[in-house]
Amino acid sequence: MKFTIRAVEPKDARDLHRIYTQEEVLPYMGFIPSMRLDSVENRLRSLDENQHEFVAVTEDKVIGFLGLTVGKRRKAHSGSLYIGVDSGYHGQGVGQALLTKVIDLADNWLMLERLELGVLATNPRAKALYERCGFKAEGKMSASIVSNGEYVDEFMMARLHPNGLNNKQIRSK
Incomplete structure (x- = not known):
């Protein structure tokens, strides 16, 4: 299957809304079934310089x-991720x-x-993908x-x- 990855555009709102609310995707995301298209459109129009979003497109x-939000001030060295794939394309390398x-x-x-990212315990395939990409579980x-009641x-x-943090002191108890 051929697809490309590019920066998100406001015109992508309808497709993103479709993915966000798919029955096979929704239980693993922070969205709710009543999410409106206009809220997705508004969010895409108001991304700031610390928000980086990409889409995979056929x-x-x-x-x-996939979205990356870079931290501010004392967390400017870190970023938080979220990701989702259309249910018809799971397991095909998109994630x-x-x-x-x-x-x-x-x-x-x-x-x-x-x-950093969070993954639900009910989504072991996603957790395995993150581990393959070098992510390690830090806690539960x-x-x-709440997902499906x-x-x-x-x-x-x-x-x-x-290659980072090697020369820096990391304090932990």
């Missing part, structure tokens, strides 16, 4: 998305390609030391989110820049 539609793109941006353009937040645990994962 010839005629968006099939995946891997999006993560590769954003890791390159983070490592080689933004010089971030840390990338019990009953972090149940409280679900969330694993917090992070990836440290492979």
Whole structure:
């Protein structure tokens, strides 16, 4: 399957809304079924300089998305990720390609030391993908989110820049 990855554009709102609300995607995202298209359009028009979003596109539609929000002030060395793939394209390399793109941006353009994300305990395929991309579980937040009428645990994962932090003191107890 052929697809390209590019920066998100406001015209992508309808496709993104379609993905966000798919029955196979919605349980793993922070969205709710009543999410409106205009809220997606407004968010895309108001992205700031610390928000970087990409979409994977075929010839005629968006099939995946990934966002990176860079921290501010004392967290300016880190970024938080979120990702989703159209249910019809799961397991076809879209998520891997999006993560590769954003890791390159983070490592080689933004010089971030840390990338972090949350993954629900009910989504082991996504967790395995993140592990393949160098993310490690750092902890679990019990009953972090409501999904389909149940409280679900969330694993917090992070990836440290492979050439960063080596010469810096990291304090922990």
